[in-house]
Amino acid sequence: MVHHQPLLVHQLFTLHHQQLLVHQLFTLHHQQLLVHQLLMLHRQPQLVNQLFTLHHQLLMLYNNNNNNNNNNNNNNNNNNNNNNNNNNNNNNNNNNNNNNNNNNNNNNNNNNN
Numbered sequence: 001m002v003h004h005q006p007l008l009v010h011q012l013f014t015l016h017h018q019q020l021l022v023h024q025l026f027t028l029h030h031q032q033l034l035v036h037q038l039l040m041l042h043r044q045p046q047l048v049n050q051l052f053t054l055h056h057q058l059l060m061l062y063n064n065n066n067n068n069n070n071n072n073n074n075n076n077n078n079n080n081n082n083n084n085n086n087n088n089n090n091n092n093n094n095n096n097n098n099n100n101n102n103n104n105n106n107n108n109n110n111n112n113n
Contacts, residue, residue: 015022028035041048
């Protein structure tokens with residue numbers, strides 16, 4: 001019987017060599033809710049467009065947020081560096097003052113002696 005149906009034989013061989021496609025079709029068949037939702041979306045291009053727009057806006061917000069965080073981190077680092085520099089300068093000034101005081105004391109002692 002199959003011998004007298006060469007078109008059917010050809011289709012069966014074609015399907016056999018497209019097993020990935022067959023698998024995908026069976027998967028879709030078992031995900032009918034998803035298929036239904038996709039068809040609904042296909043009939044609502046404006047909604048699809050809005051979803052893509054929202055998706056891009058979210059990405060932009062995410063990127064902006066990351067940039068703001070990076071800027072804040074940089075500012076914090078700069079502030080920390082400035083604070084460290086100020087502390088170092090204060091320490092140096094204190095050391096210089098102490099040295100000057102010591103020198104003055106030594107001079108006074110020498111003069112008194």
